[in-house]
Amino acid sequence: MPKTMEFTAKSIEKALELAGQKLDMNPDDIKHDIISYGSSGIFGLVGVKKAKIRVFIKPGDNKEKRSAPPTENLKDMQPREHAKNLVAAAFQDTEYQPKAKEETIEDKSEPVDDEIVAFGKQVVETIVKKISENASVSVQRHKDKIIYNVEGGQNAVLIGKRGHTLEAIQYLVEKIVNKKNAKRIRVLVDVEGYLDTRRENLVKLATRSAQKAKRVGKPMTLGQMNAHDRRIVHLHLKKDNGVRTQSIGEGYYRRLMIFPKKRKKTKN
Amino acid sequence: MRELIHYIAQTLVDSPDDVSVSEVEGNMTTVLELKVAKDDLGKVIGKQGRTAQAMRTILSAVSSKAKKRTVLEIIE
Numbered sequence: 001m002p003k004t005m006e007f008t009a010k011s012i013e014k015a016l017e018l019a020g021q022k023l024d025m026n027p028d029d030i031k032h033d034i035i036s037y038g039s040s041g042i043f044g045l046v047g048v049k050k051a052k053i054r055v056f057i058k059p060g061d062n063k064e065k066r067s068a069p070p071t072e073n074l075k076d077m078q079p080r081e082h083a084k085n086l087v088a089a090a091f092q093d094t095e096y097q098p099k100a101k102e103e104t105i106e107d108k109s110e111p112v113d114d115e116i117v118a119f120g121k122q123v124v125e126t127i128v129k130k131i132s133e134n135a136s137v138s139v140q141r142h143k144d145k146i147i148y149n150v151e152g153g154q155n156a157v158l159i160g161k162r163g164h165t166l167e168a169i170q171y172l173v174e175k176i177v178n179k180k181n182a183k184r185i186r187v188l189v190d191v192e193g194y195l196d197t198r199r200e201n202l203v204k205l206a207t208r209s210a211q212k213a214k215r216v217g218k219p220m221t222l223g224q225m226n227a228h229d230r231r232i233v234h235l236h237l238k239k240d241n242g243v244r245t246q247s248i249g250e251g252y253y254r255r256l257m258i259f260p261k262k263r264k265k266t267k268n
Numbered sequence: 269m270r271e272l273i274h275y276i277a278q279t280l281v282d283s284p285d286d287v288s289v290s291e292v293e294g295n296m297t298t299v300l301e302l303k304v305a306k307d308d309l310g311k312v313i314g315k316q317g318r319t320a321q322a323m324r325t326i327l328s329a330v331s332s333k334a335k336k337r338t339v340l341e342i343i344e
Binding site: 160164167179 | 269272276279316321325326332
């Protein structure tokens, strides 16, 4: 039989938060009934009622949650080393899965032509050599995308401010490679795991912003990002039931917004 | 620098023979003038100027090494 406890606070949300703190649980995971919604009265003076909730505590539940405090159990963040080791694997795991599905419907994926890969490599090398000396390019081939990894050289210059230079190289190479054949091949250019580091940072930023949006109860706007970065954030926050994401604006001014979802009255 | 833009432009366009890049050197800034065939103009500019933007970004990365500025102009 679950034990019950009652909590009162100014609002349901506050009461849940309080319960979460007391019981060492994530507020989202608490099973509760609402006894009274509470009201702020007139101008917060007359007729103020406190919100009251009844929380069910399962004996086993508590222990389980105790091991994972609320701040950490929201996201399963990849440890940095792990991410670095699995450049290609991670790409497929987290990011390109939905895309890959689409593409298999369109065409039975043929392996990318050797000639095209070599040509792309030559293009990347030509551009990279102009920017920085003694950099080398290695190629990883996947179903219908090519990853060029640039090693050595001055990678700060190669990446540029907020990855602008890297993005430009990638864009041009993709364009040049795809000019030759009808089927679109995705091209990624990476400088010593920069793409992974950036994804990690974005995931962290997304997690933090989502938590803030939930805490404050107001939408959060993330600064200017490119489509690829926004996609990472969207996909990452899809798992989070407490928020909803949307991109607003056009072109350069397109921003990603995180909206907190209204909490359901009862969670069972 | 001139060769780089020449190379990129040539690989982007349909008629690579019509690509020409001239360099006008100044004290601090160098101006690169890119000329392509009329039909290829859209290819080197790109949607919303994205390709031109990308080329300029790469140019600025290249020229930052020499502590100079390079401006890319596409001549109609």
